[in-house]
Amino acid sequence: MVGIGYRKDFAADFAESNDMQPSFIEVAPENWIGVGGYWKKQFQKALEQYPLFTHGLSLSIGSPDPLDFVFLKQVKQFLRQTNAVLYSEHLSYAKCNNAHLYDLLPIPFTEAAIHHVANNIKQVQDFLEERIAIEIVSYYTPVAPELSEIDFINAILQEADCDLLLDVNNVYVNSFNHQYNAKKFIEQLPMHKVKYIHMAGHEKVADDLIIDTHGEAIIDPVYDLFAFTIQQLNRDVPVLLERDFNIPELIQLQGEINRLRDIKQQILQPASYANIY
Amino acid sequence: MQTYIDTQAYQSQLARFCRTGQWEPIPGVHVQHVQQYRRLVYNVIDDMLLNAYPLVYACIEQEEWNELVQLFFSEHNCQSPQVWYMPKEFYLFLHKRQHPLLQKYPQLLNVMEYEWAEIALFMMEDIAVTYTTFGDVLFSKLILNPEHCLLHLTYPVHQKKVNTIHAEDKSCFYVIGHRNREGAVLFTDLSPALVRMIEYLAMQPLSVMQLIQQLENEYAMQLTEKDKNAVLHFFEVALQKQLLLGFSVSSEKKVFE
Numbered sequence: 001m002v003g004i005g006y007r008k009d010f011a012a013d014f015a016e017s018n019d020m021q022p023s024f025i026e027v028a029p030e031n032w033i034g035v036g037g038y039w040k041k042q043f044q045k046a047l048e049q050y051p052l053f054t055h056g057l058s059l060s061i062g063s064p065d066p067l068d069f070v071f072l073k074q075v076k077q078f079l080r081q082t083n084a085v086l087y088s089e090h091l092s093y094a095k096c097n098n099a100h101l102y103d104l105l106p107i108p109f110t111e112a113a114i115h116h117v118a119n120n121i122k123q124v125q126d127f128l129e130e131r132i133a134i135e136i137v138s139y140y141t142p143v144a145p146e147l148s149e150i151d152f153i154n155a156i157l158q159e160a161d162c163d164l165l166l167d168v169n170n171v172y173v174n175s176f177n178h179q180y181n182a183k184k185f186i187e188q189l190p191m192h193k194v195k196y197i198h199m200a201g202h203e204k205v206a207d208d209l210i211i212d213t214h215g216e217a218i219i220d221p222v223y224d225l226f227a228f229t230i231q232q233l234n235r236d237v238p239v240l241l242e243r244d245f246n247i248p249e250l251i252q253l254q255g256e257i258n259r260l261r262d263i264k265q266q267i268l269q270p271a272s273y274a275n276i277y
Numbered sequence: 278m279q280t281y282i283d284t285q286a287y288q289s290q291l292a293r294f295c296r297t298g299q300w301e302p303i304p305g306v307h308v309q310h311v312q313q314y315r316r317l318v319y320n321v322i323d324d325m326l327l328n329a330y331p332l333v334y335a336c337i338e339q340e341e342w343n344e345l346v347q348l349f350f351s352e353h354n355c356q357s358p359q360v361w362y363m364p365k366e367f368y369l370f371l372h373k374r375q376h377p378l379l380q381k382y383p384q385l386l387n388v389m390e391y392e393w394a395e396i397a398l399f400m401m402e403d404i405a406v407t408y409t410t411f412g413d414v415l416f417s418k419l420i421l422n423p424e425h426c427l428l429h430l431t432y433p434v435h436q437k438k439v440n441t442i443h444a445e446d447k448s449c450f451y452v453i454g455h456r457n458r459e460g461a462v463l464f465t466d467l468s469p470a471l472v473r474m475i476e477y478l479a480m481q482p483l484s485v486m487q488l489i490q491q492l493e494n495e496y497a498m499q500l501t502e503k504d505k506n507a508v509l510h511f512f513e514v515a516l517q518k519q520l521l522l523g524f525s526v527s528s529e530k531k532v533f534e
């Protein structure tokens with residue numbers, strides 16, 4: 001299964017043409033909760049055709065601020081109403097000092113943060129009555145770290161007993177920005193916890209910095225890392241193509257979807273794949 | 278080992294930096310790269326506000342816009358988890374602040390009110406209403422589209438190019454915005470008498486005859502035949518534009534929800 005991040009920018013084209021045929025769509029509940037009128041109609045049409053995966057933005061699971069249970073209740077209703085397959089969020093914080101920042105800030109890799117974040121994830125899972133998948137985010141600087149990124153992530157996954165959303169592009173971006181080996185990083189992740197994969201493009205803004213823009217096509221080294229990830233997993237996991245800006249013709253996005261499908265198929269079903277050709 | 282208080286303090290410092298641009302050193306931070314967070318976060322806010330308020334942007338100088346955005350973002354704690362709703366907080370913040378630019382550009386608050394009303398109507402949740410399309414405008418009870426909002430403007434921001442509006446344009450403008458079945462937002466000018474009748478209709482379904490009677494009773498006056506025809510015409514058009522959805526259900530068969 002390869003899905004696409006459903007965006008308002010291409011909603012009309014997507015509804016009217018057959019140029020893009022994902023296996024599912026993904027949205028941020030924040031962008032659709034309490035929305036009616038034109039957008040609701042468009043979204044309903046898409047929901048009639050595709051299963052929905054969700055990827056939250058504002059829950060701010062790594063925030064020093066308390067969790068917003070009023071908002072979480074709306075999320076829960078949204079997940080039920082839309083029959084969402086899965087809810088995922090970011091291992092980061094987007095609210096602090098009682099203010100939303102609407103972007104993903106990096107959590108300090110500290111022992112104290114592990115317990116705080118794991119406790120938040122557990123509370124969210126209890127409240128939603130389902131497991132959630134947590135995404136490793138791209139980050140541009142460490143913040144007062146005590147631990148390595150991998151130890152920090154693994155400790156949270158274990159203590160919170162949640163699933164992992166493995167964004168392969170984020171691992172690539174982080175390995176470049178913080179100079180480590182992306183494959184070794186992936187090898188150290190608990191593969192049995194990977195519930196969902198994200199793939200996207202990025203932008204290199206300096207010799208030593210890549211920004212995770214979701215505004216470009218996926219580059220070859222990230223496809224390679226994806227292939228490596230599927231080999232490590234050795235099982236089928238839903239994969240999402242994220243494209244938020246600079247959106248090309250849908251046929252081009254379908255090209256990326258096809259390439260992701262092919263890579264997965266080649267690795268997971270080498271025998272049957274060989275038979276077809 | 279850091280206590281959670283330390284960790285929290287560093288998170289807080291980073292968030293403050295993103296909002297204000299004022300840097301207080303945090304251990305382990307890459308000082309060049311951390312600037313990206315300030316840039317990215319600021320751009321999200323600036324883009325959202327630009328999209329929401331293109332007319333405000335057209336009204337004021339670029340410098341003034343930047344100052345407003347910066348002031349808002351550094352001093353206002355955004356409360357909505359939904360970023361599309363954040364521009365409403367911008368409008369309320371400037372209103373509450375009585376920002377000096379509101380004196381320099383007296384139409385500014387009205388421009389914001391008007392632009393936000395359009396977004397709010399476009400995005401608002403659907404409200405289910407029961408009505409029928411069979412009826413007579415003059416005698417059947419009318420069902421007002423609940424997806425509407427009344428604006429009382431001091432400047433004609435809905436009629437004139439906003440940067441050509443001056444102090445002498447000041448007057449009283451009543452406008453109603455509503456969302457039609459296709460989801461488009463339409464604005465219509467109202468006279469004070471029509472505003473009152475819309476308010477009656479918002480309370481309960483009434484026919485044009487009843488609306489006229491109620492107005493005449495309330496203000497102890499008589500509408501001329503010409504006025505009555507104008508009222509009837511307004512409601513006929515309102516029905517076509519879906520400001521009125523239809524008629525109250527009594528014995529009629531066809532019902533929409």
Ligand SMILES: [Fe+2]
Pocket residue numbers: 135167198199242
């Ligand atoms: Fe992602």
